[in-house]
Amino acid sequence: MTTSEVVVAGVGIHPFGRFGDRTATDLGVVAARAALAEAGVTAREQIGITFCGTAYGGVASGHRVMSALARSGGPIVDVEAGCASGAAALMLAASAIRSGQHETVLVLGLEKMPAGVIRSSFFAPWQEQAGLTPAPAYFALRAQRLMATAQLTTRDLATVVVKNRANGVANPDAMFRTAVTVDEVLASRLICPPLHLFMLCSPNAGAAAVVLRRARPDDAGAGSVRLRAAALRSHLPGDVLGEATPLSGLAVDDIPAASTLAATAAYEEAGLGPDDLDLVECQDTDAARELLAYEELGLCGPGECGRLLRDGTTAPNGALPVNVSGGLLSKGEPLGASALGQVVELVRQLRGEAGARQVDGARVALAHTVGRGANASVTILTR
Amino acid sequence: MSGVAVRAGLFEQTDAGVTLLGDRCRTCDAHQFPRAGICTLCGAPDPVPVQLAATGTLWAWTWVTAPPPGYDGPVPYGFGVVELPEGLRVITRLVLDPDVAPTVGQPMRAVLDTVGTDPESGHDLVSWAFSPLDASVGL
Structure with a gap:
């Protein structure tokens, strides 16, 4: 070292x-x-x-x-x-x-x-007056496009919520600690189709x-957790539904997302790749956002995010558990704290101190956040 | 319709209908909306002001069921992205029939939509929107 x-x-x-x-x-x-x-x-x-x-x-x-x-x-x-x-x-x-x-x-x-719904000084007053600033609607449009390109159903979106809320039951630091069923998610209020209330995380405090x-x-011992990468990236121009939240974009579909830029930088910084990961905490602001992150972080190829969910890869006992903390869907999202909340979870996992949530033998972990700006971060920790 | 635009320079109403006001870059040829003094794609200065096509196709849609912060207009309202033939995707309100599910790819035309009341003049506050080309809804 x-x-x-x-x-x-x-x-x-x-x-x-x-x-x-x-x-x-x-x-x-x-x-x-x-x-x-x-x-x-x-x-x-x-x-x-x-x-x-x-x-x-x-x-x-x-x-x-x-x-x-x-x-x-x-x-x-x-x-x-x-x-x-x-x-x-x-x-x-x-x-x-x-x-x-x-x-x-x-x-x-x-x-x-x-x-x-979060009010953001990001937007000009006229954009608010024109009704052009509803965050859940932007999430919904992104979800609709992902559902088309990755052949997802609303049941898939609900399944993300079921997974993360079940994980959150075991997390004493989460806001929601009750499990939900697919039917309960789909019966919750339709906020912006295809997104129902339970598919959206709750702004809160923390x-x-x-x-x-x-x-x-003397840090060379097995118990010590190393920060191997802490990458932050913004956006490239042209993606109409990117987190830069522009009023227009190009009619092209291959503009790398801010999260992909951050992941690429972090993998290079750490000298590690997606195949090395044992667990991931990612931005599940809405249920589709988690699935999109699978693709943006390179956990699977384009259009394959649904498979990782359905075959159990990202379940807590799967090959690559995602959001074992319960994610933002269970914890809620206190903006400034959420990324470090992920790091706290991953450090505990890497130390073997995560109790009922423990992923056995976890040695390499990745945390991801993304939001308006665009601001995207990828952090990699190892022991 | 009479009304006050939410912001000057975004759209115009002519005899031919409503068009959005954009730019075309002299260097990379990309279009953008709204107008800016620079091409936000490649950074080249002094793009050419253009009227964008009045019709396009629906690329994504949803409904906004609760008023977002700072918005005093009617809810629910449609919200989505329309792709214009210039190779541009535009964020837009959508004037939709709540009983008819829209279809991605369907033809759309630019219209005006009342989004509230101008606090200074008391007139309607008006924004651009897109509506199905074959529907009679819209203003």
């Missing part, structure tokens, strides 16, 4: 859900305290720099957490990259270590979202934290 390698020294999470009057800062303090304790960080001066991912947290979100915890005068930087905010913070933290500038870095992600540290010689 070389000194430029990055290890995960500690992780912490505040459950994702809705917590009344508790502020995003309150949640962030819980997650940060847990991660710092696990990492054995006892003196505030040990934290070289703090990065805090949040989209709705407001001015100096990271500073507010650190004011309650450990003011050291060190730099604190908030990072906004939409749904990938936490992963963007992780990428910057890894760079700060690899550059030799810092030895130990704290990465926070926190959010407290209003319930319901926080997660990761302490990264430069590898030391």
Whole structure:
């Protein structure tokens, strides 16, 4: 293990859900305290720099957490990259270590979202007035196109929800911890056809934290989790339904997605490929988004995502379990925290500490987020 | 129809119907909507302003059943993507008959759609939309 390698020294999470009057800062303090304790960080001066991912947290979100915890005068930087905010913070933290500038870095992600459809300052007011900003409708259009190109049915979409909600039952940090059936999913309210209510994740609140540290010689042991890649990418022009959310695009179908760009970069950074993966946490903002991620991340070829679902490959006991945490469909989506929530899950899996959710023998894990901007992240962890 | 456009420079109504206002790049020949001072595909400056075709085909569709934040117009409304012969796919409202399921690939034409009331003038606030070519719905 070389000194430029990055290890995960500690992780912490505040459950994702809705917590009344508790502020995003309150949640962030819980997650940060847990991660710092696990990492054995006892003196505030040990934290070289703090990065805090949040989209709705407001001015100096990271500073507010650190004011309650450990003011050291060190730099604190908030990072906004939409749904990938936490992963963007992780990428910057890894760079700060690899550059030799810092030895130990704290990465926070926190959010407290209003319930319901997310209002985003991404759009111009006239676009809102014209009714051109409904997020679930964009998800629905993307789902409809995927259903056509990959021969999917609405039952397939419902099956993703059934899988992830069943996984979420065993996750004490998830918001929804009850299993659902295909019939229940299809009987839930039709929001934007083909998407029913249960096929859409819920914006909520939560926080997660990761302490990264430069590898030391004594980190070579089997228990240590290494951050092998933290890639963030935006979009190429021209994809009308890409997460850049343009008003027009080209009539071509082979423009690489932002998630594909991030995955390609991450595989190269890690020197690993899709065949090496033991488990994946991916963006299941809606049920079709998970299936699209199978293709964008190279877990299967174009048009093959339905097979991975139907043959059980991505089930918890399958060859490549996806979203064993329950995914965003069970956990809900606190934007700034969701990517680091995935990392917390994967670190626990790689350490063998995931309890009833444990994927036996997990050694290589990938986390993926994507959202408006476009912002897409792919993180690869190994032990 | 009388009304105030949600934004100037997006569309025009002529005797021939409604057309969206786009650009054609002098370098890569790609079209884009709405107009911009640069080709957003290749970065070349000074694209040629054009009127886009008034008809196209349906590429994707859904219904919006709850008003998104900042929208005061009627619900439900159709929403989707129409592909124009210039090789352009456009995000658009859809004026659809709720009792007739649309079909991907069906011919569509540009129309105007009331999306609310202009708070300053009290007139209808109007946006572009697409409607099935063979239907009498639309304005």
